[in-house]
Amino acid sequence: MHFVDVVIRQAHPGPAVPAYHSLEQKWHDAWRYQQEESIPWTVLIDDLEGTTHQIYGGLADPTYLIDRDGYVAFYNMWSHVPTLHRAMAALIGRDGRGVVMGGIDSTLHLLPSITAGWRGLRRGLPQSFIDLETSAPTLASGTWLGHRLRPLLAPLALRAKPLPGPVRFGFAVGLVLLAAGIRRMRRIR
Amino acid sequence: MAMQKVEVARQLVSRDSRLSHDEYNFEHFRAKHLLSDMQATLEKRGVPPGAPAPDFELPRVEGAPLRLSELRGKPTLLHFGSFT
Numbered sequence: 402m403h404f405v406d407v408v409i410r411q412a413h414p415g416p417a418v419p420a421y422h423s424l425e426q427k428w429h430d431a432w433r434y435q436q437e438e439s440i441p442w443t444v445l446i447d448d449l450e451g452t453t454h455q456i457y458g459g460l461a462d463p464t465y466l467i468d469r470d471g472y473v474a475f476y477n478m479w480s481h482v483p484t485l486h487r488a489m490a491a492l493i494g495r496d497g498r499g500v501v502m503g504g505i506d507s508t509l510h511l512l513p514s515i516t517a518g519w520r521g522l523r524r525g526l527p528q529s530f531i532d533l534e535t536s537a538p539t540l541a542s543g544t545w546l547g548h549r550l551r552p553l554l555a556p557l558a559l560r561a562k563p564l565p566g567p568v569r570f571g572f573a574v575g576l577v578l579l580a581a582g583i584r585r586m587r588r589i590r
Numbered sequence: 591m592a593m594q595k596v597e598v599a600r601q602l603v604s605r606d607s608r609l610s611h612d613e614y615n616f617e618h619f620r621a622k623h624l625l626s627d628m629q630a631t632l633e634k635r636g637v638p639p640g641a642p643a644p645d646f647e648l649p650r651v652e653g654a655p656l657r658l659s660e661l662r663g664k665p666t667l668l669h670f671g672s673f674t
Contacts, residue, residue, distance in 0.1 A: 403666040412672035420615040430673040445648040453646045458636025467643045467666040504639025521674045536621040
């Protein structure tokens with residue numbers, strides 16, 4: 402399996418990481434991206450207009466699985482590692498050909514973004530934080546909080562593989578019990 | 591042949607709706623960017639499953655260019671990500 406990353410525009414510009422006006426600037430950030438995120442695979446640099454990114458939909462954080470013949474096997478519109486893990490396993494199980502898992506996942510997986518997003522956001526401080534918080538109240542502060550709670554959230558939010566069936570069942574039961582408990586407390590009041 | 595026509599038409603439509611340099615490289619993240627992403631998600635904007643992945647050639651960080659079609663023969667995970 403090949404792994405390729407394409408560096409796109411600044412999602413959250415700031416004083417130290419302004420919007421791109423030169424390819425050299427983008428190249429420098431791509432190098433830092435590879436170093437700071439310890440990316441072991443190929444990192445490519447899109448042109449300044451984001452031509453390739455825009456042809457592929459222009460979303461903020463998408464991942465495509467492309468089959469061995471060059472066809473789209475799966476489109477994860479908001480990259481989610483456990484979902485990609487399952488899709489990759491399904492694709493390899495089909496000898497690397499064809500569409501897998503219905504071909505598309507458009508779910509906005511917020512918990513991993515909130516838990517891991519601070520790494521990117523903090524590079525553009527303070528502007529990146531102010532812009533995001535005013536555009537989507539609580540999202541920037543939630544990302545900061547997610548970073549602080551990372552040791553607690555990471556096993557669930559940043560897992561590489563899908564949760565095993567019994568664990569998912571346990572979470573579902575826990576949520577039902579929590580909801581029942583809150584309802585009971587409201588009645589008592 | 592029909593599939594190729596569909597692909598060419600799709601790419602022409604995309605080219606018309608592509609953002610300009612300044613629209614794409616915004617100086618400030620705004621609510622409209624979030625809403626645009628939400629709309630794109632609802633419309634399932636992008637290359638649909640089963641379609642040929644549009645070929646491109648881009649430079650690696652190390653300098654040498656890579657063409658997507660060179661990777662055929664093995665599945666490829668293609669991620670688009672931002673430094674911020």
